[in-house]
Amino acid sequence: NILFLKSFTILFLSCIAIRLNLCLSSIPSSLKSLPLGGHLNFDEVSLSHAARDFGNRYQYHPMAVLQPESVSDIASTIKHIWLMGPSSHLTVAARGHGHSLQGQAQAHGGVVINMESLKVPEMQVHVDVGNSPPYVDVSGGELWINILHETLRYGLAPRSWTDYLHLTVGGTLSNAGVSGQAFRHGPQISNVQLLEIVTGTGEVVNCSAENNGDLFHSVLGGLGQFGIITRARIVLEPAPAMVKWIRVLYSDFTAFTRDQERLISAENTFDYIEGFVIINRTGLLNNWRLSFNPQDPVQASHFKSDGRTLFCLEMAKYFNVEEIDAANQEVEEHLSRLSYIPSTLFSTEVTFVDFLDRVHISEVKLRSKGLWDVPHPWLNLLIPKSQIHNFAEVVFGNILTETSNGPVLIYPVNKSKWDNRTSVVIPEEAIFYLVAFLTSAVPSSTGTDGLEHILSQNKRILEFCESAQLGVKQYLPHYNTQQEWRAHFGPHWETFLQRKSVYDPLAILAPGQRIFQKAI
Ligand code: FAD
Incomplete structure (x- = not known):
């Protein structure tokens, strides 16, 4: 049987x-x-x-x-x-x-x-x-x-x-x-x-x-x-035909975010406002001004970071060739109200297409060095304005101290420009920041530029956000369980x-x- x-x-x-x-x-x-x-x-x-x-x-x-x-x-x-x-x-x-x-x-x-x-x-x-x-x-x-x-x-x-x-x-x-x-x-x-x-x-x-x-x-x-x-x-x-593209540095995070927030809240300032973090041990310290011209070459050559983490405010003003004088004057006026380190004003003028397609120019360079098709353990976060200092202190001060193999973007946006009927999940405050850790991993490295290290760093950042209850939302979110998705969407x-x-x-x-x- x-x-x-x-x-x-x-x-x-x-x-x-x-x-x-x-x-x-x-x-x-x-x-x-x-x-x-x-x-x-x-x-x-x-x-x-x-x-x-x-x-x-x-x-x-x-x-x-x-x-x-x-x-x-x-x-x-x-x-x-x-x-x-x-x-x-x-x-x-x-x-x-x-x-x-x-x-x-x-x-x-x-x-x-x-x-x-x-x-x-x-x-x-x-x-x-x-x-x-x-x-x-x-x-x-x-x-x-x-x-x-x-x-x-x-x-x-x-x-x-x-x-x-x-x-x-x-x-x-x-x-x-x-x-x-x-x-x-x-x-x-x-x-x-x-x-x-x-x-x-x-x-x-x-x-x-x-x-x-x-x-x-x-x-x-x-x-x-x-x-x-x-x-x-x-x-x-x-x-527009042309873009005036400007970068200035801050060592004081409060002054940096105050200026960013002021610029995004006023009418008719710049057409584009972003920013990024320069952690001193990255090649970015020397890179950030590549192809930009110093306003004051003598002063600029004396500028030293002295081991500090720096914050770069990046702005762009669109213009047509015949409007160059008016555009320059407007830019000067806006810059005069900002509190950046004076010797760090750098700018350049590029065509509108070159400005918008700027990352592709980097892509071509990275591809030629075999550095484009590598693992990209990116982490993108949306952080309420009220928590950005707390976030910066811990993440830039303690977690990301050694290196960042790729840019770390940071800039605020206005919630009023987002439609709350769409499916995207954003923080509750009127202003929130996009902070993007755009890291590339060096294949088969077991060091700080390796995938495992970067993933564990990302995990530490997420765990800090969670435990400190910062009200952070992931942008381009990634979760493995429906429970995590539920938490991401919250009341939505x-x-x-x-x-x-x-x-x-x-x-x-x-x-x-x-x-x-x-x-x-
Ligand atoms: P895919 O990766 O092909 O698809 C993404 C998702 O959308 C998938 O779920 C797919 O199924 C779905 N999808 C694709 N097409 C459709 C469709 N027609 N209808 C419905 N669903 C669809 N994002 C920003 O917001 N700002 C940035 O500045 C930015 N910069 C980036 C820079 C780089 C170098 C890279 C690689 C990404 C960047 N991103 C940025 C992220 C990017 O916007 C998203 O990853 C986007 O989804 C990629 O577009 P894709 O066409 O490759 O989509």
Whole structure:
């Protein structure tokens, strides 16, 4: 009897395994039979490419990569997977430019959609729109650098940027899109008028703040959870030809933040305000003024940091060539009200394109030295203004004392420029700081520039924020458990959950964020 039971169990399990295998192997063929204008790739090169990202730490291979030619390719693929129901385990991730840090654009065993192959709608700039600002309609897979070049042909440009432009519209709008213009214009998600979305059930929906507003706001900052952005309408403004780019140093953190906060609160100061920390043992001390000219070369040559941590305030003023005198005068006036170390005033003038595309210039240099495709254990935090001194004292004073293998950005933004109906989570105060530890790890190093050391440093920073109850939120958040996600969203969790149940009820979309598991 026991023998019979054993044989029966083995037979039964084998049948299940065969069925499962048949099921799994039939998935590609059922996908292959979809009538698509574009195509699906199943080859190893395509799958490995889709399993990589800028973070260079997580690699999950999908089963297929969709190269969509139209919105309907995306809609019919998702609808097909949705109709398979929860038992198929297939998930879908939109991949923009793959510049996530922890596999957020990956789909283990699922389908990755290469959004850059979606070329519709063709980019179209609308200049004459009555009393409203001009705008551009773009595909969700369009790179911001391409939008810059196209809109400049009309003398226009988007108002709000990221520091790096080789990212897609869908990728940055799924987070927020923050840079030195955000204090005035808000993040990129505050500068979008209309979206076309493919939801987790394969429906194509047009939405704006007024029309299908709940979906519109869900998707903005929604970490790819509610739909795939296939089209966006982005607000434009007249573009300048040139930029006056200025850097000054502080050793006093209070004076540094006071000046930053004053500048972001006043009207008509600079067009861009950021800042970064110079921890003295980094090469940055000498780097920060590279390609900048000192206002007073003699004084500047005598400046010594004396082992102090320094804070660099970075500002930019846009101008057209014929307005140079007025721009210089305005800049001088604003600078005269700041309390930086006088001998550390450095500036340069560059074209608008060179200014906005500045990180790409560094990318080219780093690539040539083999230093771009390394692990990037980045940590981005949003810190309430009332806690920034406490944070700086402990983090810059105690935790990050030795080195930082990459820039540490720090700048404030105004909460009033963020729309609280979107999905992005920000601190409660009227002003909060973005602090970004943009560290590169040296592969296989076990020292302070190695991955393990940097990760443990990040952990110490997060643990301090938690234990001191600073009210910090992660930007480009990354968590492993739903409990941590709940804590991240706080009172907004219920709304996030409810939106998920409406727009992606089987949790098919963006599994790499690790918020939901198919099916919830
Ligand atoms: P991916 O990494 O491909 O995707 C990111 C997430 O969005 C994934 O979950 C993906 O599934 C989802 N997604 C992608 N496309 C779509 C779509 N069309 N519809 C719905 N969901 C989609 N961020 C800032 O805010 N400010 C900065 O200054 C800044 N600088 C950066 C500099 C560098 C060098 C790098 C690498 C990143 C920087 N970032 C910055 C972060 C960047 O904005 C995000 O990582 C962004 O998600 C990357 O865009 P991507 O096109 O590569 O998206």
